[in-house]
Amino acid sequence: MSTALRLSEKLEKLTWAGRTAQRLKEEVDGLLQAGSLSIPKEPGGWWHQYVCPRHHTELTFDSMQVDAAEFHCPHGCVIEGEEYHGAWLVFKHQSLARVALQAAAVYAALGEVSYASLSKRLLVEYAEQFPLYPVHPEAQSWMLKGRAFHQALTEAIWSTTLIRAYLLLRDEGVGFEVAEQAAIDAFLDLLAGSMEEYRHILIHERNNAENNYTAWLNASLSCVYAARGEQAALEELIEGQGGFKHHLSIGVKPDQMEFEGSTYYHVFVLRAYLISAEMAQRFGIDLYATTGAEGQSMRGMLEVLADLADDQGALPALHDGPLARDPYAREIAEIAEQGLAIYGIAGLAPVLREAYRQLGAAGGEQLEALLYGSGAADDGAAAALSPRSARLWPDSGFVLGRAAGNPLSFLADFGEHGGSHGHYDKLHLTLMHKAQTLTPDLGMVPYGSSMRKSWFAETASHNTVSLDGLSQAPHEGRCVRYETAESSVYAWLQSTDGYEGCTLNRHLLLTEDWLLDWYQVELSGEEPRSIEWWMHPVVETNASLQAWEGDQGDKILGHYLHDTQFHASYTLAAQATQATVFHTALVQPGDELLAVLTPGDAIDPSKPLTAMLHRRQDRRADFIHIYRAGSRAELTRNSANELVVTVPDHSGIPVRIQLTSEDGLLFT
Structure with missing residues (x-):
């Protein structure tokens, strides 16, 4: 079932869908009125450099700006410099790709042609500009270099958003003129060449197929192959070395956690998998039920997140990863919406609500809800969760x-x-x-x-x-x-x-x-x-x-x-x-x-x-x-290896605890 069909069904069946589409339309209108929807001619840098050197907080980004030379810390610092401008450009390019997808979704939902035209304009302008970006000369030596960004990884992520916008417009019957289509075809060819080259480097030269990069290079290529109708290439990508099934087997542990033990990179890789599955579904290939060599699955990875979240729905920041930031909250919302809609994992409802709370959208009026949501987070069954076990x-x-x-x-x-x-x-x-x-x-x-x-x-x-x-x-x-x-x-x-x-x-x-x-x-x-x-x-x-x-x-x-x-x-x-x-x-x-x-x-x-x-x-x-x-509770130590726990205001019997070298704690 295509995204376009899902959107048309939502407008008919779900009362919130029309309200969400209207809010997304208003957001796009605000950006249009600000005149901020112009494609930068400069490539983006590395977003991790967008941080205040004094307070170590992420700098603020305003999508209403056309360009920026000064960058603001939440504590009032004003910072200048090329590396900060390069990082700002990462946010700008990503925000414009999101607008292209959002405008396409608004058109698919509400049928207003001007939003299809806006989405198409952004897509074509990026397609025309992409060959003019250099293979990034300022990227750090350890990076796989991109064109529109320092990192090929960032480019892969950005490209999936643009191509999903393109596919959504095509699903809705939006046509492209010959010159427009030629520019998009050239963009897809150049992108595919880069992604295929970097896959070869990671998988064969560096012997690092399990890298989270690989999942995103696969996702980007899946989008390219879907856009070009190349089923055989997609099937080879799924089945081959470093492909979807192989990466699921080596990039995820048998207990369903991403191999680096990081919640953030777990979400990161899972999102790439779901994009690959979305593209495969266009050819009638079902990856949603696919398992790795030791039982790894997207369902299992989603269930890990439902288990890990605290009672408020917040995910722990195991190893590297932010506690909270808006782009991460959107990523969580995207995968949680799909976990609820595709797999019916009720335990993701608090995770989704927390993500939307962080975004200041308690009602879920976000692009992720319109594209992927089924309303399951609001169901009584999801709200009344069963107690979770150890x-x-x-x-x-x-x-x-x-x-x-x-x-x-x-x-x-x-x-x-x-x-x-x-x-x-x-x-x-x-x-x-x-x-x-x-x-x-x-x-x-x-x-x-x-x-x-x-x-x-x-x-x-x-x-x-x-x-x-x-x-x-x-x-x-x-x-x-x-x-x-x-x-x-x-x-x-x-x-x-x-x-x-x-x-x-x-x-x-x-x-x-x-x-x-x-x-x-x-x-x-x-x-x-x-x-x-x-x-x-x-x-x-x-x-x-x-x-x-x-x-x-x-x-x-x-x-x-x-x-x-x-x-x-x-x-x-x-x-x-x-x-x-x-x-x-x-x-x-x-x-x-x-x-x-x-x-x-x-x-x-x-x-x-x-x-x-x-x-x-x-x-x-x-x-x-x-x-x-x-x-x-009170603690009394009877000896080096024996404790007694009592609760002064509680009628319970004191608990005697012994620590042994063979069995650990024994308690009676």
Whole structure:
């Protein structure tokens, strides 16, 4: 079924479709009135350089502008320079491609010829300009170079938007004059030659077929072959080395996560797959049910996202990737709409709603809804989701703990480093509450920021352990034990290669009432080292001063002289829901607790956060922390390897917990 037919059906059957088409029409009208729909004669640069060097926030982009020489930071900085202009041009070229598709969709929905004419004009102008762009002389040496952009990758993504606009117009019976069609044919030929050349380099010369680039080169070529009616070429692309089926088998783990362990690149690759499937469907080829060599599938990849999202629908920023930005929200919306419409995955409804919330379109009046939506996100079945269970992704190295009755849950990372998109974050813990994620992965700034490597990829920016202020080596941990019961989840995670002579064991026990985090560190050397347990809450810490002893300066919460408990709480207020999480730490003689001012999250690093640092100078450390929603839990240590958990305002029986070297935590 073509996109055009889907649009005509939506206008007849779905009340929101006409309203959405009208809003999209008004957006295009605004751009026309601003005179901003002119094709730049200069190619785009690298969008990752569009970041403030002082505040490390992404610079603002206004699609109403025809050109720009000054670029604005949200904090008021005004920046000039060729690299910023090149990055701005990336956004401009991408926005114009989107307008071409949006205008075609408005025409398909409302039948107003002027929008078909606008879409056709943009397509033809780009087709005529494309051969005039040089193979980019300013691209960085590691890049596969494009014409309209520094990177062939960006060019591939941009081209799929343009070609989908072209196909949508053709579906609607829009004709092109001989000269116009000749320009488009020449564009498709030149684009295909570039994409085929770069596939050969990646797959055969670099032996790197699993690269996320490959998925997008495939998507671009799928669009070219669909536009030219070349079924045999498309079938070869699907079946051949580095093609759709092969990439699905090597670019996605058997547990359905993209091989780099990054949520962002998971979405990135999945979107490319769905575009390839959309093009194949034009020839009657169904890729939507295709599986890889070990069962990998687009359905499975979509289900991963439904499982990973917090209760608000926000996806975690595992490894490289933004916490939130509008282009990413649109990508999430595009794949979530298809996951609901094609596969009926109800768990994607909160993910879609969160994406639209980030875009300021709570009603979903977006191009993604008109092109791909079925209205399933608003169905009662999607709104009343079944409780989600705990999950282990053994191949990718993530574990997610959920227990019935407990509003707290956790996500921990023990898997592969993640290559160039990995972080030094093994045994990182994300603590979530139904109202809000309390200690997220902080995300990644655009790669042009110096803070990419100096902070956001480093161990100390994650909720795990570092030694002597140094980051872990790139490595893979393991899950020693994972056990689920009716009302509890237990995960024992271990790392032995992060630091020479150091073993890290993190024991996470989630019951229906609380979450216990027992992080044990053992060093083989003779010299004590600074062992540092980090926690990065994104809300203010309310601490109990009564437990503190010794020097209490601006940053020192306490230097402890004997066993005691440290109490803190966090007030969560997200989307009109308020709750409190209570935190108790068992502190031993010689331990220090510090409040450390750190950069903020990747959305705005200039807004500082206050981290908790639990530190010990020793050859061994036990960091024992417990979290409970509503009121606090207490910890008592009977011996080195035995704890008792009690809840003072609760009539429940105290829980006795033993830590053994063979079985991990045992509790009664």
